[in-house]
Amino acid sequence: MSNQSLADSIxxxxxxxxxxxxxxxxxxxxxxxxxxxxxxxxxxxPLFIDTFNDTSRTISNSNIAGSIGAIVGLLAQSYRFFTCFLLPQGLLTDQPFHAILDIYFFYTFANHLESHTGKFRRNFPDCLWFTLVTGTIVVLLSLVYNAIIDINHFPVHHQMILSCVTYIWSRSLKNSLINFLGLVPIKAYYLPLFNLFFKLLISGYSSFLDSAIGIFSGYLYQCFQSDTLPIYNLFPGSYAKYLTSNRDTNGRRVGQLNNNFASMDQSVTTAGIDFIEDSIFDKGYLKAPIWLYKLLNYPTNNSKRTTAFYPRPDTTSNISAGTHVNINENTSTDNSGSGTSTGFSWFGQGNDPFKGKGYRLGD
Structure with missing residues (x-):
């Protein structure tokens, strides 16, 4: 039995x-x-418009000190660009259980993306940069939609960023199998599509739109990381000369680990499932700028900026096609000490993980 405390788990x-x-x-x-x-x-x-109008009236009717105070108050409203992501849809609609589910799913998918086995491999600056980029895109798209199409649409930014994170997760593990709502076995690749139709069916068009904006934001992030043009990279044959097959004669990707998941849930039959290749915009890796690394006092040699045209050498095995993934599992990562190696995995089940300790000669 683990003696790990709640504080250690957090x-x-x-x-x-x-x-x-x-x-x-x-x-x-x-x-x-x-x-x-x-x-x-x-x-x-509309809230920003009202605040701006109030500020304009205050400036026109006040002295210099009053005008400066009004401008500072207007600029202070920028905190909303961050706090809007902390309001789950269930909180806004007075449905606490839905809020709990949204928080849980965000934690689950974001946790894996940021973990040692995920896309960012526990690289704090790169994951933070991903959050800043996609969060900015989400806010801008929602404001543009309000300004051009429907000013009465109330955006739920937490749902948008949740859909964005889920989309990026599904693109990273597109050939893994999950149970949608715990019932329907699907490939992770199709999870965003299932979520879209589920939102439309249960919550209506507004929720569907928020999810679509989040997915599109994640797609734009992939365009940045791959250095490809949005929309154009969706056409068959676009950048065709840069796409090469990376499967071996057994149908698995070269470099993938043929893991034994015999101890996992075998209720899903994976025979005959086609392997889904990476799209051109799935390739590459967007490294955080150097100034962010310096600000966080983080070593800069833990990742490398690549694009779809300069593939990233990936030494970490991916989950093989047909692997059944239990997304309800928690990550337990021991990150104490540079000489420790751990076999913990976000997907691990069954056998106890191997733990090893490395020491310098002479210790």
Whole structure:
């Protein structure tokens, strides 16, 4: 039995996921206790327009000190660009259980993306940069939609970023099998599509639109990382000369580990399932800028910026086609000490993991 405390478990959560999960939970509790109200945290174009108009009237009717105070107050509203991501849809619609589910799913998918076995391999600056880029895209797209198409649409940014994270996760593990709603076995590749139709069926067009904006934001991030043109990279044959097959004679990707998942749930039959190749925009890796590494005092040699045209040498085995993934498992990562190696995996089940200790000669 593990003697790991709750504090240790929280510390083992990757930093970006930990911060957003904990702050979202705190906001939910503060709202329940009537300490804050959702309207104080939302990012909504009509609200900004009203605030701007009020500021303009104050400036026209005040002296210099009053005008400066009004401008500072207007600029201070920029905090909403961050806090809007801390409001789950269930909190806004007075459905606490839905809020809990949204927080749980965000934690699950973001945790894996940021973990040692995920896309960012526990690289804090790169994952933080991903969050900043996609979060900015989400806010801009929602404001543009309000300004051009429907100013009355109320955007739920937490749902948008959740859909974005889910989309990126599904593209990273597109050939893995999951149970949608615990019932329907599907490939991870199709999870965003299933989520879209589920949102449309259960929550209506507004929720469907928010999810679509989140998915499109994730797609634009992939365009940045692959250095390819949006929309054009969706056409068959685009950048064809850069696409090469990377399967061996057994139908597996070269470099993949043929893991034995005999101890996992075998209720899903994987025979005959076609392997889904990476698209051109799945390739590459977007490294955070050097200034962010320096700001965080983080070593800069842990990742490399690549594009679809300069493939990243991947030494970490991917999950093979047909592998059944239990997305309800938690990541347990021991990150204490540079001489420790661990066999813990976000997907691991069954046998106890191997742990080894390395020491310098003479110790």
């Amino acid at each position: 510390r083992n959560i990757p930093p970006v996921t930990r911060f957003f999960t904990i702050t979202t939970v705190i906001v939910c509790f503060a709202n329940s206790l009537k300490i804050i109200q959702p309207h104080q945290l939302i990012c909504y174009l």
